[in-house]
Amino acid sequence: MWRLTLAQMRRSLGRLTAAGIAVAIGTAFVAATLLAGDVMKRISYDSITASYGTADLIADAGESLSETTVDAVRAAPGVAAADPRVVVPYVSMSAGDKALTQTVVPVASDPAFDTQVVTAGALPTADGELALPERAAERLGVGVGDAVTVSYYRWEAAAADPTSGAGADEAAGADDAGAEDAGAADAGAAEATAPTEAAGTEDGTATADATAAPGEPEGTYREREVEATVVGLTTDPTSAWAQYGGAATSTQADALLWAGWGEGPGAPTLLDAATSQLLVALEPGTDTATVSDEVSDVLSAIGGPHSNVRVMTRDEAAEYSISGDGTGPILVVVLAFAAVAMIVAGLVIANTFQVLVAQRTRMLALLRCVGAVRSQVRRSVLLEAGILGLVASVLGTLLGTALVQLALLVMQNADLPFPVPSVVRPTVASVVAPLAVGIVVTVLAALTPARVATRVAPIAALRPADAPAAGSRAGRFRLVVSLLLVVGGALMLGGGVALSETFLVAAVGIAVLGGAASFVGLLVGAVFWMPKVVARIGRLVGRLGVPARLAAANTGRNPARTAATSTALLIGVTLVAMMSTGAVTARATLDDELDTRFPVDLAVSAPFTADEDGNAVTEPLPAGTVRALAELPGVAASAMLVRDSVEVGTTGTVVDALGITPEQATDVLRDADLVAAVGDGTVAVSRAVAEAGDIEDGDTVAVARTEGGGTADLTAVVVPLDSWVVLMTPTTLEQLGSPGTLSTAWLRVADVDASGQVVADLQELTADSPLDITGAAIERALYERAIDTLLAVVVGLLAVAVVIALIGVTNTLSLSVIERRRESATLRAVGLTRRQLRASMAVEGALIAGVGAVVGVLLGMAYGWLGSAAVLAGISDLQLRVPWADLGIVLGVALVAGVLASVLPGRSAARTPPVAALAVD
Amino acid sequence: MDPFAPAPAGTAGPNHPHAGAPGHREAAVHARGLTKVYGRGEAEVRALAGVDVDFAAGEFTAIMGPSGSGKSTLMHVLAGLDSATSGSAFLGRTDVTTLDDDALTRLRRDRVGFVFQSFNLLPMFTAEQNILLPLELAGAKVDRAWFDTLVTTLGLGQRLTHRPSELSGGQQQRVAIARALIAKPEVVFADEPTGNLDSRSGAEVLSFLRRSVRELGRTIIMVTHDPTAAAYADRVVLLADGRIAGDIVDPTPEAVLAGLDALRQLEVADAPAGA
Incomplete structure (x- = not known):
């Protein structure tokens, strides 16, 4: 069987190469992840042992x-x-x-x-x-x-x-x-x-x-x-x-x-x-x-x-x-993305082998005619997969190692605050794991095609050339499993979202499991619903002209294959869309949350110190700082505020009081309610203080200076703030006997989305002083950096899966070209121009990729929202957002890539001479 | 030789005295000095060795000859599916040997029809969609009356919504004939149209081809190796060694067989010299 298998592999080298690339990229990912983990460990060891x-x-x-x-x-x-x-x-x-x-x-x-x-x-x-x-x-x-x-x-x-x-x-x-x-x-x-x-x-x-x-x-x-x-x-x-x-x-x-x-x-x-x-x-x-x-x-x-x-x-x-440092969990997460890439690669491989088997139906039948038993046929297919998996995994492992080595070279030339090893040291795990994963995934992916191959009847060898090729019908079992996963997963996801207000951690766990289960269910059942979606969209596209109609009709010819190809892309796109939807939703939600927690973008305050009697004293802001703050680029408005410590109400609630004029409030505050609350004779009480002091909106409360001084009865206005402050006018504070030390500066940032730079400048400005910087912008800069970094990393990792899936699109299209050689020639013979034929292939590629992308984007949006709902529900009101730009880019990339994937197959299809239509094989 | 001159009867050279067409009809397709050489040097094969032939409009002509006689090559070159090494092949007044791929594609789409041995219908389209395909490719309007005429003549009325896999071989070939005729081409080339059919379906298909010529006024050139099939034609052109080797008008199966036998004896006689 060896010789036969090798001979067959030589004949199908082109197909196998495409599948091999998918495996190689996947294994390179795994190898690089493991090696990078080792390098990270090495770096932390080295920086300690140094x-x-x-x-x-x-x-x-x-x-x-x-x-x-x-x-x-x-x-x-x-x-x-x-x-x-x-x-x-x-x-x-x-x-x-x-x-x-x-x-x-x-x-x-x-x-x-x-x-x-x-x-x-x-x-x-x-x-x-x-x-x-x-x-x-x-x-x-x-x-x-x-x-x-x-x-x-x-x-x-x-x-x-x-x-x-x-x-x-x-x-x-x-x-x-x-x-x-x-x-x-x-x-x-x-x-x-x-x-x-x-x-x-x-x-x-x-x-x-x-x-x-x-x-x-x-x-x-x-x-x-x-x-x-x-x-x-x-x-x-x-x-x-x-x-x-x-x-x-x-x-x-x-x-x-x-x-x-x-x-x-x-x-x-x-x-x-x-x-x-x-x-x-x-x-x-x-x-x-x-x-x-x-x-x-x-x-x-x-x-x-x-x-x-x-x-x-x-x-x-x-x-x-360093026992218990952070590299372990990171490695697990990255490996999870590697697993996604391998699953996608598996789909591409399964597809390739299915077509290889279909192409070889006559040959397999001939083998069976001359005495090959079923198990021999199956072994031949699996052996082929094993060889392909081995070769591709070896190449992938080498590629992954080379990539990490390259990264090390780059890092060595960058001036990093830690020792970078000069060469990768492959470990047993970093070699064995990618090889094993690559081979196992390839062979597993070939199992179904191998079973199909054994079903080829010997009689098929005697049938005319155009007899239907061997195919497998999606089973009832698959439908049941898929439905169970989708329905069960959706219920868990919904339950998780509903429960998240009360049991956050458990609910998030349930939601994640449910989401994963329902997604796997959708993927397992893709063969049932994906062809329908493709057909529906294809019908719309088919109105664009003959090439488009041909393309739409062609995608419907092998629903299982089209579904598998689109699904491979769907996985990556869904995850990317989910991440970016989750990111914008989280950002919007946290922004909203910040607005209620902080009255102002940035607050710079001098610390309290104690005087000789042990009483707290407010220090003034250094004069130079005050000037520099106002001139900081990106700061739209600034206000210098008097701060003092006051007791509010009768419950002994001591809070920071800030003296702000209505004009200043208009300048620096974003919340109109808050601006309206500032005035002589009123005290704006934050929600937290109101709760602690048992103060209702409109109450008349007594406010007294903590460090001795006067008392005033003021009308309380409860404002939606969570911080431990009350706001009143400087005049009121003066009446209380406050010395009027300007100890706090409130700044409004010109562009909220660019506040990161302002925060960095501000921190540099105040680096050598004990000033306290707080505010929404700080938090925003922190989490925006975290979200952006996370998103970039995750999207980068998922891009690998998308690339593999696009290889799958090319693969499927070129297989179609081979299968449809006679048809292409006929079309050319009856008057289809080369350009029309290429256009038809391009539309087909865009259709396959586009459907995967569109469905992926929709699913990703749903998962992103549900996931955000589960994770953020405990924190604040959810602000659902659609990352239009990101999703547009994803769709655009998928469509363009689909068209690009059709270029090579399209060229080879267009080369088919019309005479081939007359050939009899 | 003036390519635009009507081919006079009986002008064929001494080697093929019967070449040429009846003088009263204008030639739909004609070739002059057509040669086609495959390969080079040792591997050189002369598929066509200087063919002069006229095919009259409104006539059903069969091209016959033993395997390797060049009959398929002749048809490919005449139809613009394959290029010529030298000489010219005219469809009407157009020399197809001078056209580029796009012009050839348009020529095939608008002026030529094809009927293939293995039908070559597009499996994802219904019979009707298959028939209308050439018009769609050309973006032309469907002549509904002509479509109905074809469908009625070919007996496809009940089958229009079926896909090829739901049709018998004979039905598929009738759909293919309708597809070849829908754009009212100047000529239809049929390559072994009965090769994949049982004899009853084959006879049906051949009589349809003859009816399209007699009743619908089309021009059909058919390549076949079956004398019975050739007997349906108005005229049989015999080919041997890339040259016209005979011409039978109003053939009967017996006459065709006799003509082929004569060719074989000629080959046997030539063999020692050729070897």
């Missing part, structure tokens, strides 16, 4: 390391060097009027742990010396030999000053320091560096108990400044510290001191850094496992029997520290 220098082992003592412990490990046999891993983030440095915060790491005790390259000067050798990353030195405007002021907080005993007032002052000061450190710790915790987290906690405790805890030295943190000399400049070629924006190097003592760790009069010790990680370098020629055990023993001996000692290799350590 900070280990060339350490061979990373030990975790399970408790804070002390110098004694480190020395014990250094003394262990086989250990060449060992250093505790200390990272001090957010050290404030300044030179002249320039300031920044910089992560500092202690200089390594051994070159093995060096992570940076010194480009000028040297690494510090004594306290008070500092090596800066080149970029930081540039920003500070310093070079080797210059001085930098380092400011840090230092614990000081309070015994020297016993007065309570001073104590409170110090407590307030300490509070600030604690807050800053806590912020630093939060950021550090996000990056999962154990020492910072521990340090943050310690600081917090120390601050809270500063003056209260008995038996502990009383005292407080005070800010200190010290001069340090820049002795070297460094670069970070392995991007070890790229996530911190580079790391400065100092002695360990300085690093610990500047970190502000530890309390008590003495200098901080390593124990205060609360780091448990130890980098270990081995003596040359020693066995890693042996030393690993040795280090483990040393640490266990010190830590006791219950210590949680762990000695890891570099990769183990990286894996340990």
Whole structure:
């Protein structure tokens, strides 16, 4: 059978190539996805291990390391060097009027742990010396030999000053320091560096108990400044510290001191850094496992029997520290798209084999006549599929690998803040999985055609040439399955949407399952409904002229094949349309939601601080900032507002009051109701405040300044805002005794859809100040970027499925050309011009692709809306939208692609000489 | 030779004394010095070796000859389906050998009809749609009276809404004949029209062809290898080795058979010389 199969494959090379391309693209997708996942993992491993220098082992003592412990490990046999891993983030440095915060790491005790390259000067050798990353030195405007002021907080005993007032002052000061450190710790915790987290906690405790805890030295943190000399400049070629924006190097003592760790009069010790990680370098020629055990023993001996000692290799350590990072789920999602591409490829393959079998009906019958049994015929078809799958999958895997390699090359030339591997390292999974998927899908797709092939009766060999070819009738079973899936899925989808108000997560799950089930049902049943749709649309198209009528009639000749081809395209188009409908709907809905949550596009406010008495004080916005805000490009209007803290009503509800004149309101507010609510004698109360203060629209409420001052009775106007504010005029606030500090700026953005740029500019403008930026534009910029990125990625991934489907359209059309050779010739003989024949093929291509696209767009819109309804129902009122532009593009692309897909088949059809009509085969 | 001159009777060369047409009719189709060579060098095949022939309008002519005699090639070239190597082939006053593909397509659409051995109806169209196809391609108006005449003459009244797969072979070929005649072409070429039919249906089809000539005034040129079929024609042109080898007017099956036998003996006699 081998020889026969191979001979047949040679004869059908053209057909098989087209199907093979579909398989190859699908498998390339799978391979590229898996490899990209590996690369992502590699990058995160590398960026973690890069900070280990060339350490061979990373030990975790399970408790804070002390110098004694480190020395014990250094003394262990086989250990060449060992250093505790200390990272001090957010050290404030300044030179002249320039300031920044910089992560500092202690200089390594051994070159093995060096992570940076010194480009000028040297690494510090004594306290008070500092090596800066080149970029930081540039920003500070310093070079080797210059001085930098380092400011840090230092614990000081309070015994020297016993007065309570001073104590409170110090407590307030300490509070600030604690807050800053806590912020630093939060950021550090996000990056999962154990020492910072521990340090943050310690600081917090120390601050809270500063003056209260008995038996502990009383005292407080005070800010200190010290001069340090820049002795070297460094670069970070392995991007070890790229996530911190580079790391400065100092002695360990300085690093610990500047970190502000530890309390008590003495200098901080390593124990205060609360780091448990130890980098270990081995003596040359020693066995890693042996030393690993040795280090483990040393640490266990010190830590006791219950210590949680762990000695890891570099990769183990990286894996340990990023366990549960985000790449896993991403990979699953991308693989889901790869699965869609493979399903589409499967449809194309099934189609191809169905036609191959039909073309070979006579040959198969002849084989059966001369003694081939059914199983041999089936094996031959499946063998052919297997060979095709193997060849195409190998090519696809190579293609996928090449694509990832190409991406790596591009990434290496881009200056990225993480180390990029130079070559792909194919893993077992990235080779085996695409091959297996490609072969299995191809063979599965060929199963039905193979069964059809076995049904060819030997007698068919004796029938005249035009006898109907072997075909399969869609079974009742298929209809039942399809109906069950569609109806069941639709019910689940509807149920999910209905339930989403109450049980969001469960409802979304049900809706997704229902949507998927109903879509699969529609696809399974496509052979029943798709031909009818094609016929209906074909009848309309057929009015356009003879070529169009021929095309319409031709699409109706092999309904199953047309249906399968359109369906292949339908899948991709539906998903693309669903995504873009979902995106615009989500955007519109969230926009609507934002308008009710934020009164204004952008609000910039100065923070509250405490005065000597511990009372909250509103700071004014810096004058320069006020001017700069108004001049920011893209800002249509700005208003400077007085802010104060007031108590509203009788329930003790304390809220921010903003003083805004009706003119200002008209300028910056978008909501007309809100503008109307602003006036002397009224207070505009947000919904949230109204609820908390039990205030009804039109009530007269007493408003009093929290920090002492007057009271006024105002008419409440409840406005559809969710934020914790009330609005009144500055005059009213003045009557309450407010000092009238202009602490808040409200901005209206000229073009809501372009607010991303304004937000970016604003953030840059206020980067070095403690100003608080809120507003609809910020949120809008955030989610718009998220939605746009997601949409771009998803559409990009789905494009693969669409491309495969279009290959299917070409395939189907060229098969038709071969089948209809005699007919084409007859038409030419009776007077069809070449152009008309090509036009007919073009219309046929556009019809097949267009029906898939139109139905896909309609389905996608329905799914997009239902999906949005399920996901967003809990959040706010759904704003159904149609992404006209996107859908138009999808339809246009499908139609053009359908026409393009007909070019090659059309040319070959037009080449058919009319004489062929007279040939008898 | 003046291609526009009416072909005088009895002007054929000494090798084919019976070539030419009866002088009282104008030629619908005529060829002068027509040659067709396939391949080159060793593989060269001379399918037509200088054919001069006239086919009169309003006549039913059969072209006969043994396999490889060039009868199909002659018809292809005359109908503008295939190009000539040299010489000219006229449909009326148009030299089809000089036309480009588009002009040929228009010529076939407007002035020529075809009847094929394997019917070649479009399976997705009904009988009526198949018949009207040439008019649709030309964008021409349907002459309803002519359509009815054809349908009645060919006995297709009950079959117009059927698709080809629902028709018998004879019925399909009658639809094909109607399709060939619907545009009132100057000439209809029929290539072995009874080759795929049983003898009863074949006889039916042949008598329809003859009726279309006698009653509807059409011109039909038919290629066949069946002497019985040829006997339905008004005249039989015999072809051998790419040349006109005989001409029988008002043939009977016996006369045709005798003519073919004569050709075979000629070939047998020629064989040693040709080999």
